[in-house]
Amino acid sequence: MNLPNTITLIRIVLIIPILWCLYQPIEIYQWWAFSLFLIAALTDWLDGYLARKLDQITDLGKFLDPLTDKILVIAPLLVLIERQIIPAWGVFLILVREITIAGWRVNPQQKTVSGANLWGKFKTVTQIGAIALLLLPKYPWALSTGIIIFWLSVILTIISGLIYLIPPSSKT
Incomplete structure (x- = not known):
């Protein structure tokens, strides 16, 4: 287990205290949830940077990093x-895309696990924001x-999903 993958696993573990804090009735815990969420989100950049910088890009990391983003x-x-702040159907659209693309990425007919594209990364940034x-x-x-920004992220979620699923037209 290399350092970038370890950071990715720590991001998954951070979900537990984030959720616990969100269910506490005292406002300070909401601030803790917000802070822990930002730490987990910002370390997404860190694990990717370290994987590239240390030349430690692995198929496990290509699989775990987007999965961690989805959980986060x-x-x-x-x-x-x-809390009735956002509608379930918007989140449903996000879930459908995430499950579909996760399955697409680990397609057994592919030789390698594909990482996130630029649209997927932009979608993730808007979701996190x-x-x-x-x-x-x-x-x-x-x-x-x-x-x-949530609704912008839903739109980007749909666009980025379609980019994965619709093959680019080949010019002849």
Whole structure:
């Protein structure tokens, strides 16, 4: 297990205290959830950077990193549905795309596991931005901005999914 993959696994483990904090009634715990979420999200960049810098890119990392992104995004989105901040059907669209592309990436007919493309990365950044804003306690501007960014992330989720599924046309 190399350093980038270890960081990725730590990001998965951070979901537990994030969720625990989100269910606590005292505002300080909401701030803890927000902070831990940002740490987990920012270390997504760190593990990728280290994998490239240390030449430690592995198929395990190509599989674990997007899976970790999905767990990190879906867990708080489910809490936001429960709090009636975002609609379930928007999250459903995200879930369908994520499950479909996860299966597509590990297609046994492929020789290697494919990593995320630029659209997928942009989609993830907008999802994380929306969630971070929606986790902030007691800031109306954050709520309205977070909702707008959430819907932008849903649109990017659909676009990035279609890019994976629709093969590029070949020019002859």
